Amino acid sequence: xKSFQSCLRxxxxxxxxxxxxPVWAEDSQSTADHSxxxxxxxxxxxxxxxxxxxxxxxxxxxxxxxxxxHWTWAFENQLTGQTLGKKNVLNNFCxxxxxxxxxxxxxxxxxxxxxxxxxxxxxxxxxxxVCHDTTGTYKKFPTGAxxxxxxxxxWPPKKGKLRQPPDLQMIAQKVGKPGRxxxxxxxxxxxxxxxxxxxxxxxxxxxxxxxxxxxMDSEGLNFSCQTCHTTGGHEIAxxxxxxxxxxxxxxxxxxxxxxNRATCESCHGSEAHGEEANPKLNSHTDKVxxxxxxxxxxxxxxxxxxxxxxWSTAGRKDANGKPLVKKEDGYxxxxxxxxxxxxxxxxxxxxxxxxxxxxxxxxxxxxxxxGVVPINRIQGSYEDPDSRIWPFKVMRGKQPYDSKNxxxxxxxxxxxxxxxxxxxxxxxxxxxxxxxxxxxxxxxxYGFVETEYYWPITHMVAPxxxxxxxxxxxxxxxxxxxxxGFYMPGRDRNETLDLIGWLMVLGTFGGVTVHGLGRMVSKxxxxx
Amino acid sequence: xxxxxxxxxxxxxxxxxxxALVILMLITGxxxxxTFTLLGWEQAAEIHRFAAWTLIGLWAFAWFxxxxxxxxxxxxxxxxxxILAMVKYYAFEIFQGKGHPFHKDRSHKHNPLQRSAxxxxxxxxxxxxxxSGLLYLFYGDLGGIGLEWLPLGAIALIHTGAAxxxxxxxxxxxxxxxxxxxxxxxxxxxxxxxxxxxxx
Ligand code: HEM
Numbered sequence: 142x143k144s145f146q147s148c149l150r151x152x153x154x155x156x157x158x159x160x161x162x163p164v165w166a167e168d169s170q171s172t173a174d175h176s177x178x179x180x181x182x183x184x185x186x187x188x189x190x191x192x193x194x195x196x197x198x199x200x201x202x203x204x205x206x207x208x209x210x211h212w213t214w215a216f217e218n219q220l221t222g223q224t225l226g227k228k229n230v231l232n233n234f235c236x237x238x239x240x241x242x243x244x245x246x247x248x249x250x251x252x253x254x255x256x257x258x259x260x261x262x263x264x265x266x267x268x269x270x271v272c273h274d275t276t277g278t279y280k281k282f283p284t285g286a287x288x289x290x291x292x293x294x295x296w297p298p299k300k301g302k303l304r305q306p307p308d309l310q311m312i313a314q315k316v317g318k319p320g321r322x323x324x325x326x327x328x329x330x331x332x333x334x335x336x337x338x339x340x341x342x343x344x345x346x347x348x349x350x351x352x353x354x355x356x357m358d359s360e361g362l363n364f365s366c367q368t369c370h371t372t373g374g375h376e377i378a379x380x381x382x383x384x385x386x387x388x389x390x391x392x393x394x395x396x397x398x399x400x401n402r403a404t405c406e407s408c409h410g411s412e413a414h415g416e417e418a419n420p421k422l423n424s425h426t427d428k429v430x431x432x433x434x435x436x437x438x439x440x441x442x443x444x445x446x447x448x449x450x451x452w453s454t455a456g457r458k459d460a461n462g463k464p465l466v467k468k469e470d471g472y473x474x475x476x477x478x479x480x481x482x483x484x485x486x487x488x489x490x491x492x493x494x495x496x497x498x499x500x501x502x503x504x505x506x507x508x509x510x511x512g513v514v515p516i517n518r519i520q521g522s523y524e525d526p527d528s529r530i531w532p533f534k535v536m537r538g539k540q541p542y543d544s545k546n547x548x549x550x551x552x553x554x555x556x557x558x559x560x561x562x563x564x565x566x567x568x569x570x571x572x573x574x575x576x577x578x579x580x581x582x583x584x585x586x587y588g589f590v591e592t593e594y595y596w597p598i599t600h601m602v603a604p605x606x607x608x609x610x611x612x613x614x615x616x617x618x619x620x621x622x623x624x625x626g627f628y629m630p631g632r633d634r635n636e637t638l639d640l641i642g643w644l645m646v647l648g649t650f651g652g653v654t655v656h657g658l659g660r661m662v663s664k665x666x667x668x669x
Numbered sequence: 670x671x672x673x674x675x676x677x678x679x680x681x682x683x684x685x686x687x688x689a690l691v692i693l694m695l696i697t698g699x700x701x702x703x704t705f706t707l708l709g710w711e712q713a714a715e716i717h718r719f720a721a722w723t724l725i726g727l728w729a730f731a732w733f734x735x736x737x738x739x740x741x742x743x744x745x746x747x748x749x750x751x752i753l754a755m756v757k758y759y760a761f762e763i764f765q766g767k768g769h770p771f772h773k774d775r776s777h778k779h780n781p782l783q784r785s786a787x788x789x790x791x792x793x794x795x796x797x798x799x800x801s802g803l804l805y806l807f808y809g810d811l812g813g814i815g816l817e818w819l820p821l822g823a824i825a826l827i828h829t830g831a832a833x834x835x836x837x838x839x840x841x842x843x844x845x846x847x848x849x850x851x852x853x854x855x856x857x858x859x860x861x862x863x864x865x866x867x868x869x
Contacts, residue, residue, distance in 0.1 A: 419711070419715065421714070424809050427809065610710075610711055611710045611711040611714065612709065612710035612711065615701075615703075615710050615714075616703065616710070617703050627821065628820065628821040628822035628825055630701050630702070630714075630825065631701060631702070631703045631710055632703070633822065633825075634702060634703060634825075634829070635822070635825075635826050635829070638826060638829060638830055638833070639829075641833075642829070642830070642832075642833030642836075643833075645833060645834075645837050646833060646836050646837050646840060649837045649840045649841050650840050653840065653841060653844035653845075656759075656844070657844065657848060659764055660763060660764060660848075663763075663764040663765070663766070664766070667766050
């Protein structure tokens with residue numbers, strides 16, 4: 142009897158153990174159990190307090206992070222000399238971080254970037270948990286300037302769900318390596334919502350299936366982000382600001398100085414197709430990027446991505462004088478705060494020659510408002526051996542600009558002050574405040590200019606059976622119909638030659654037909 | 670009249686396999702060119718590339734055979750007046766029921782027009798196709814033979830141009846070969862059996 146009871150107790154505790162410590166079980170290779178650390182037994186009130194505890198052992202961590210783009214939101218592009226980063230660039234989503242800090246910095250890896258006075262040298266303000274939480278319960282509050290809420294709070298304000306503050310002690314005791322959910326908490330929701338920005342990163346990537354992403358397939362290879370975005374000293378490989386359209390290093394093996402694996406070639410080599418494959422495939426890799434065929438469409442995980450954003454229509458009310466919101470298929474297609482949107486799913490990318498040179502229209506740069514203003518420009522050509530044909534999401538829309546000074550405007554959107562567009566819906570005030578914050582005088586005249594923004598597609602690699610086939614491009618109206626600079630069989634032809642050729646063939650055919658008929662007729666004439 | 674063996678075994682094998690391959694190349698080639706969809710582009714390209722080697726191999730044998738047997742002399746152009754006589758025959762006399770100005774025998778298998786046409790086929794259209802075809806096939810490696818300046822568009826232009834000439838030849842050839850013999854079809858039969866009745 143006694144042995145049965147002890148057996149049961151053993152079994153129960155085993156089950157309980159397995160239930161409550163899935164993380165520990167997964168991460169069992171770690172040599173440290175953070176729940177046993179004295180420093181982490183405290184009742185933490187705030188995030189920075191947790192960071193202080195982390196730094197008491199991980200003495201260099203904050204210094205490392207201070208050097209990363211994740212922290213600085215500034216990026217020096219070595220190739221172009223441009224200063225980029227979220228702090229500096231303008232886009233055609235919510236346009237700019239300036240004056241909107243507390244909303245935007247809910248995706249900063251720090252605490253308290255609520256205005257320009259934020260101290261970028263503060264170690265305690267590094268947020269360790271947003272990347273190292275393994276419980277899935279740590280969430281930065283959307284308007285908290287990077288802090289989670291420390292009191293129960295509703296989101297969206299007033300009518301939203303009540304969010305409980307996270308249990309910082311429990312979370313701190315269970316820290317571990319970042320997983321897809323950590324990166325995804327920001328990168329899947331860029332642009333202010335699920336899948337809005339990239340189109341190849343959205344909530345379906347938390348647990349993708351094979352068709353959505355062969356590498357991250359949660360029941361297959363189950364890669365984490367860092368499998369490719371290799372890390373070292375908190376520096377993470379791979380950058381959209383300075384992408385690498387071709388990688389001649391070959392397969393990266395231990396001992397090589399550069400262990401960056403954020404290219405397909407770094408694992409697969411540049412001639413990745415096996416003996417069984419059509420040999421033509423490998424001979425395409427000197428001109429065609431892997432992802433061109435292997436990411437046949439983006440936004441394939443069942444979530445739509447935003448393709449068009451027209452700010453010029455923002456601020457409308459419905460017939461009853463209430464702020465207007467229109468939804469289709471669960472997606473807002475009009476929102477009084479933001480204007481008109483279009484959303485698409487399973488989107489066929491646009492293709493361009495790409496050499497990795499991306500140049501932004503920087504803040505304050507004069508724009509030509511007679512046409513579409515590029516937020517960024519990409520380059521590349523057939524002649525250049527480093528260029529590849531690459532797939533892009535091209536985000537298009539209309540956004541405010543100073544129509545006299547001809548510069549893209551910085552709208553002050555978020556805030557409790559009356560200048561904020563989302564308070565008073567007065568573009569004049571919002572643009573003046575926004576431009577001023579970035580050190581520019583507003584002329585007082587504004588308009589809306591059409592812009593486009595090129596986003597290289599890299600994620601959502603499809604299983605090989607779903608990759609593109611020859612005829613997707615080798616066709617008069619194939620996917621590469623607009624990509625110039627070279628002759629492509631099936632797409633191109635010399636029309637004059639075709640005309641002469643067919644005239645010659647049909648002429649001969651007609652000639653012999655007439656000749657034959659003539660012979661028959663004349664023979665009949667003679668025999669009768 | 671006498672039954673004469675006009676076409677050797679190799680010659681007949683060569684003729685018919687060449688015919689089949691050329692037709693296959695025309696079908697797959699013009700599908701690659703985007704003229705129609707039949708087998709699917711990938712399939713067409715793969716067959717075209719595979720059959721190209723067969724055709725080149727066959728042509729190599731044919732050249733060897735012609736040179737070693739002396740049969741190449743069958744393609745030495747006839748004097749101009751004899752060619753013109755053929756033209757005149759096809760253009761006018763045939764409708765008047767006049768007799769053929771040319772008579773086949775073992776050492777003159779082809780009439781003066783045929784001699785020139787086949788010479789053009791073997792010396793011009795064939796090589797234009799296989800040389801441009803090989804350049805097309807190895808386009809990615811042309812740097813290795815100092816031809817990196819040669820654009821694919823130019824190679825394709827020559828290849829497609831030669832393909833049009835080949836198709837034109839085929840149309841005319843089919844008409845003449847099938848209908849010009851007496852009775853119609855006798856020449857085709859000869860190319861199968863090797864024997865044809867020849868006036869002696
Ligand atoms: C009777 C013989 C042949 C005909 C009628 C023919 C016809 C054609 C045509 C019309 C095209 C499309 C060209 C374009 O649109 O750019 C083509 C493509 C091509 N041909 Fe030929 N061809 C013949 C023989 C050959 C040979 C002997 C070779 C190789 C030595 C060859 C190699 C190619 C290649 C490589 C292509 C490009 C498509 C691909 O990469 O598969 N062809 N051919």
